[in-house]
Amino acid sequence: MKIIYILWLRQLKRYFRSRSRLIGSIGQPLLFLVALGFGFGSVFERAGQGSYIQFLSPGIIAMSILFTAIFSGIEIIWDRQFGFLKETLVAPVSRLNIVFGRTLGGATVAFFQGLIVLIITLLLGFHPALAQIPLAIVFMMLIALLFTAFGTAMGSVLKDMQGFQLIMNSCFQVDCADHCGCGRSFKPLYHSTAV
Amino acid sequence: MNIIQVENLTRKFKDFLAVDNISFNVGLGEIFAFLGPNGAGKTTTIKMLTTLLKPSSGLMTLHGVDPVARPHQARQLFGIVFQDPSVDEELTAWENMEIHGVFYHLAKDIRRQRTDELLKIVELWDRRKELVKNFSGGMKRRLEIARGLLHHPKILFLDEPTLGLDPQTRNHIWQHIKNLNQTEGITVFFTTHYMEEAERVASQVAIIDHGRIIIQGSPEDLKQKTKTRSLEEAFIQLTGHALRPEEVTNIDRLRQTRRLFRR
Numbered sequence: 278m279k280i281i282y283i284l285w286l287r288q289l290k291r292y293f294r295s296r297s298r299l300i301g302s303i304g305q306p307l308l309f310l311v312a313l314g315f316g317f318g319s320v321f322e323r324a325g326q327g328s329y330i331q332f333l334s335p336g337i338i339a340m341s342i343l344f345t346a347i348f349s350g351i352e353i354i355w356d357r358q359f360g361f362l363k364e365t366l367v368a369p370v371s372r373l374n375i376v377f378g379r380t381l382g383g384a385t386v387a388f389f390q391g392l393i394v395l396i397i398t399l400l401l402g403f404h405p406a407l408a409q410i411p412l413a414i415v416f417m418m419l420i421a422l423l424f425t426a427f428g429t430a431m432g433s434v435l436k437d438m439q440g441f442q443l444i445m446n447s448c449f450q451v452d453c454a455d456h457c458g459c460g461r462s463f464k465p466l467y468h469s470t471a472v
Numbered sequence: 473m474n475i476i477q478v479e480n481l482t483r484k485f486k487d488f489l490a491v492d493n494i495s496f497n498v499g500l501g502e503i504f505a506f507l508g509p510n511g512a513g514k515t516t517t518i519k520m521l522t523t524l525l526k527p528s529s530g531l532m533t534l535h536g537v538d539p540v541a542r543p544h545q546a547r548q549l550f551g552i553v554f555q556d557p558s559v560d561e562e563l564t565a566w567e568n569m570e571i572h573g574v575f576y577h578l579a580k581d582i583r584r585q586r587t588d589e590l591l592k593i594v595e596l597w598d599r600r601k602e603l604v605k606n607f608s609g610g611m612k613r614r615l616e617i618a619r620g621l622l623h624h625p626k627i628l629f630l631d632e633p634t635l636g637l638d639p640q641t642r643n644h645i646w647q648h649i650k651n652l653n654q655t656e657g658i659t660v661f662f663t664t665h666y667m668e669e670a671e672r673v674a675s676q677v678a679i680i681d682h683g684r685i686i687i688q689g690s691p692e693d694l695k696q697k698t699k700t701r702s703l704e705e706a707f708i709q710l711t712g713h714a715l716r717p718e719e720v721t722n723i724d725r726l727r728q729t730r731r732l733f734r735r
Contacts, residue, residue, distance in 0.1 A: 280574065280575065283570075283571050283574045283575075287563065287567075287571060290562065290563060290567070291560070291562040291563070294562050294603070295562060361558060361559070361560045363524075363554055363556075363558045364554075364558045364572070364575075365575065366524060367523060367524060367547055367552055368547060368572075368575035368576060369544045369545075369547040369575070369576065369577070370575050
């Protein structure tokens with residue numbers, strides 16, 4: 278338990294100490310919201326589709342969680358060769374504890390990032406039904422955990438970053454647009470955004 | 473008494489024989505230099521000894537423990553400084569030590585007392601609350617050495633510990649390692665490309681080439697056997713002048729990317 282806790286704490290410390298990561302994590306969704314929100318907002322409303330910010334916000338929140346969660350896998354590839362992971366692999370700790378600690382840490386960071394974006398969208402005019410917020414938070418936690426676990430699993434198997442990015446992009450294209458229809462029921466990001 | 477025993481150790485990667493039936497022993501409290509040109513099999517041997525890689529065949533023991541059969545027990549016995557830095561740069565020196573102590577199941581008070589002691593030895597105690605990313609290359613190496621010794625290991629593996637450091641820092645680091653060898657009675661197993669360092673520091677030397685150990689003995693023995701004046705001359709006489717063919721691996725590409733990001 279102590280091993281899992283220390284690895285979780287490490288991920289959190291790294292996130293809060295990296296100013297560029299913090300600014301980047303807020304900046305990108307903000308750019309989407311402001312640029313697309315104010316750019317397409319009036320067109321969207323004129324077409325009778327309602328408030329554009331209401332439509333866009335859940336997707337932006339899910340996207341920010343997704344990217345942070347999935348790319349924690351890249352950290353593993355980097356860490357395996359140059360960083361901290363090598364040290365953990367020669368330490369007398371179980372591999373399962375390492376995976377749990379890293380996944381929980383990555384998921385907490387991704388969830389926190391989603392929470393920041395949620396607050397920004399609320400400030401910019403996103404008005405979800407109050408009763409839906411707890412459910413949305415639960416789903417934010419779930420997708421953060423699921424995609425961090427997925428990223429961690431892929432990062433543990435793959436050895437180069439290009440391969441990782443390629444596979445991840447393919448996975449999310451399947452989630453976003455199911456051409457063959459075979460995975461219609463398993464589209465976690467699509468369903469979470471709908472909730 | 474031998475603390476490291478290796479018998480007929482072999483490691484194959486598909487058709488490539490990286491380590492070919494090597495045998496050697498390292499005595500308790502010795503400083504042992506494992507030398508060889510690039511791609512000779514040094515790092516592969518260290519990886520096998522430190523449980524990061526399983527051998528294709530052969531036997532090895534660390535203080536009587538087989539690292540293949542009992543990896544958890546073997547991991548308690550050694551500390552390691554890798555070729556590439558492995559400290560977490562977003563954490564402080566103290567936090568890096570703390571995490572390592574937790575990994576090795578050290579009690580809180582012992583962990584803190586030992587951290588204080590080692591950071592003082594490697595002269596980083598005043599900088600313990602600073603983020604490691606602000607440290608110089610030599611300071612990071614010193615921190616890694618301190619971290620590797622936190623759990624009182626019997627063996628310290630150093631894979632090219634002074635690579636890319638200036639002569640002053642290299643001297644400083646070797647001085648610390650020699651002190652620790654004497655004060656803590658720790659056995660040191662290291663690789664390096666700096667022959668003058670090996671000649672000055674090591675009590676025993678083994679030279680590996682094309683996966684095979686070609687000679688072993690004290691630096692003086694090696695010079696006498698090859699009738700040369702320095703270990704570097706002996707090394708070149710034994711391994712030849714020809715450059716070794718090397719392939720660019722994914723790891724090398726990652727190294728290049730890392731260098732680029734740090735500019």
